[in-house]
Amino acid sequence: MTNVITCRTLDGQAVEFVDEVVGSGAMKEVHFAPDRSYVVAFYKAPQDNQAKERLQMITGKYRESIFNQVGGDYWRNLFCWPTAMLEHEGRLGLVAPTYPRHFFFEHGSRNSDMLGIKGKEKEGKWFAAANLRNRFVDPRELGDWLNHLKVCLLLARAVRRMHMAGLAHSDLSYKNVLVDPSQGLACVIDVDGLVVPGKYPPDVVGTPDFIAPEVVMTSHLAREDPNRRLPRRETDLHALAVLIYMYLLYRHPLRGGKVHDLQDEQRDEALSMGEKALFVEHPTDRSNRIKVASVKPTELPWANTERMPFSITGPYLADLFQRSFIAGLHDPSQRPSANEWETALVKTVDLIQPCLNPDCEQKWYVFDNTTTPCCPFCATPFQGKLPVLNLYSSRKQGEFRPDNHRLMVWTGQSLFLWHANNLIAPNEKLTEEQKRRVGYFVLHDGRWWLVNEALPDLMEVATRTRVPIGGKLELEDGQQILLARGDGGRLVVVQMVDA
Amino acid sequence: MSVRRLPVYILLDTSGSMRGEPIHSVNVGLQAMLSALRQDPYALESVHLSIITFDIEAREYLPLTPLDEVQIGEIQSPESGATFLGAALELLIQQVDRDIRKSTGDVKGDWRPLLFIMTDGSPSDLLAYRQAIPEIKRRNFGSIVACAAGHKAKQDALRELTDRVVTLDTMDAAAFSGFFKWVSASVSVGSSSAGLEHQVTLPPPPPEVQLVL
Known part of the structure; x- marks a missing residue:
């Protein structure tokens, strides 16, 4: 039986680790907690005061400034951030989450x-x-x-x-x-x-x-x-x-x-x-x-x-x-x-597009901005009608400027709120509500459709036809579609590539 | 791309005194080292391995081979026999001159080769050994580590070749596996974080090994 050692972190939490080194890097030796939910790592060499102070800041103030804010949980998947510091038998150590299984x-x-x-x-x-x-x-x-x-x-x-x-x-x-x-x-x-x-x-x-x-x-x-x-x-x-x-x-x-x-x-x-x-x-x-x-x-x-x-x-x-x-x-x-x-x-x-070759190793490629798109990885050309949506956004009432941002359409491609409004960015600040799809595209009988799921303002501009939630709109070359009104609201101009 | 090769030469003592548990432990350690190196993507891209064994003669047991193609069987040790380390060094010099690629205007040459020597005795062909040393030094090895296994190993002779001599007190499986683990860690060190000061590139030896300086 291996030995389980119990000690306390410098901020007073109890920690346990198995007295067996499971990993060893250049600087530290790593031990598992008995249930493997976290690790305890000890520095091999003595650390000076500055290193100790830094670790204190990393496990304390810096960690809190990233994780203890709105949306802070998002970062738990992106960092393996040490949560506490400890000293055991004269060696400085830290407690950190175990790496996820994947x-x-x-x-x-x-x-x-x-x-x-x-x-x-x-x-x-x-x-x-x-x-x-x-x-x-x-x-x-x-x-x-x-x-x-x-x-x-x-x-x-x-x-x-x-x-x-x-x-x-x-x-x-x-x-x-x-x-x-x-x-x-x-x-x-x-x-x-x-x-x-x-x-x-x-x-x-x-x-x-x-x-x-x-x-x-x-x-x-x-x-x-x-x-x-x-x-x-x-x-x-x-x-x-x-x-x-x-x-x-x-x-x-x-x-x-x-x-x-x-x-x-x-x-x-x-x-x-x-x-x-x-x-x-x-x-x-x-x-x-x-x-x-x-x-x-x-x-x-x-x-x-x-x-x-x-x-x-x-x-x-x-x-x-x-x-x-x-x-x-x-x-x-x-x-x-x-x-x-x-x-x-x-x-x-x-800008990404699925490759039509089911055996393509990379499966996706970036639209190359030509009228004859082709997968650069397996050289399979695109065939059919390919709608490209050019995004414009509103800075002031009724005036739309290009965003240098395009959305490629493929079957199953989703439209999100960050496509409909340039003030919303797809990052850690999104609320659950904002993460939901607001529309999608589908190719049916050789025609491309946009299905509206949650865009109250959706409208085809030329004919001033409103597309209600639950409704659909056929995509055509040169068409202008308003996705959202108000500040940052987006207008798209459709280009149809026929390859 | 066009990754440089890292040639690694291992010289293994197979003299009579290695027979039995010691040579068995060396075989076990060698296989463990191979699997550890193959799990390191950096080593897999660059390491080429060669093994020379020596007793009453020196043999090219494994010519310089890319790590992923290396297959080694059980290394045997004769009933008895001398320790011709000098002959092994001579063979090594021939091999290095034959194998190591120098840079040309077009192609990047090899990294400086690493040399690991393991012996449990002292060179029986001391004269040849001493004559080979200056030639070895001219070959510009990245590092030379000699391992003196067991109490009969003479460190003095080894120290004429390199100042990096490690000793193994015992000749059991644990000691040898510690040594080979250290070899594989030394080979992998090039891909790890580098310190601020220029320092010895070898990792600290495992607890089983004593570094003689």
Whole structure:
């Protein structure tokens, strides 16, 4: 029988843990509670006063400022946030929620789990490298491309929330983010190392692949050197952009073919991630393109940037990738914020279209804004009538301006309140009422219909025909439809693509 | 993409004194290390493994092979026999010269190889051993760790090769599995969070292993 140890957290709650280490990382050793509903983790090395104070703030004030607000429960799924601090036999520890079940492999690897990873944590790397996806990970674990977009969306949202609170994670990587692409879920873990500018400096420079170029470039300098760059909000933004790129395109944005040092591979690595870092898809400087001839067959088609350019992620994300990896790569102030990533991801979800090929591995793709849409992943063309709704919103009575936001229509596509009103954003602030569908689209006998479920103002503008709740409206090219009146109320203009 | 290879060389003592429980424990430890490494996506992408065994001669037991293709059977140990570590180093030098890819203008070369040596005695071919050492040092290994297993192992000779010598007090399964766990953790360390100061890249040894410095 294993021993159960009972002790108290510093704020006086009783905790129990089993005296057996179930996991061990670089910094901490982890124990389960007897019922496994939470874990107790102890630092391996003694922590200084500043680290203790920081942990106190993380389990206390910072946690309360995120979780104890209206909508605070939303964040419980997006963060594994430590809830209390304790000391036991001279070691500092923390109490944290257990990772939800879906973040552990249900099927694991191919061929009856040949690698024996069933039940292990779904570390992001498995899903972010084409070779691992194609050769090892069980296809049931992989999820489709829409779920990868959702993973990225939740990740951007979690980072946005931390940054809003004035906190930086400092070590975002696929090790510190759990993902479940089979359901489109993500959770940020290891937040105990977070950085508060001017108050708590970082403990680490980050994890290789995700460290910002300015940090790599100056890592040889002493910690106190004024030119040394350490993790902060802007370096989180680099890591976030890399994560999103890798989860959508299954390759690293800076790991191309360019060799900077023939003799010393460590220096080559430092240059290609630091001073000489160059986007593999830079539009004019092609010197760091991935050399398709030298990649493994199982890295294709993803290693082929001509076949799978970043532009397949759609206009909103493509713009942010350019800003992150061209202008912002060596100029941290130009990196897109987590909020911008979140907004772009939300808008990209509206541009998505199901692939007509039932065997398409990715199942969904972003509308490419042409009259002959085609799935970039399996090359299956779209056939039939494809309505595209262009969204406009009202700034003042009777005047509608374009929102640079489109909604692709497919059978079963839903219309939500955030489509009908530009002042409502689909995020943690939505009330239960606002989460309900207000309409949907259906293709019936070759004609597209919008069915009104909860839009009291719905009206076809040209004929001033009102569509009552429960009624339906046929979509036609050039049609204008008013979704809602009042501030932020939306008007849509229908474009019909006939492919 | 075009992930660099991380070559890992393991030199295993199969001399007569390893016969019985020690060699059995080494086999168990080796298999456990392989499964642990295969569960690490970073290792699976980069690690290439080679095993050289040595007793009265040195043999390339496993040529440099990508981790996912590695299959190793039971390593045997003869009834008796010397510990030709020098010969093993000579074979290693040939292999490294043959296998390690240097960067070219077009292709990224390998990471510096890692070398792990496990022995329970001391080199019987001391002269050859000493002659091989400068050659080994010229091969620019990322790190060299020598493990002296049991009380008969001589640390002095090993320390001429590397200052990173660990000792295993016992030669049972627990001790060896601790050592191989440490090897796999050392291999995986490249994918973990890096500290602010440049430091030794190896994780702290498990409690069973003593680090001799």
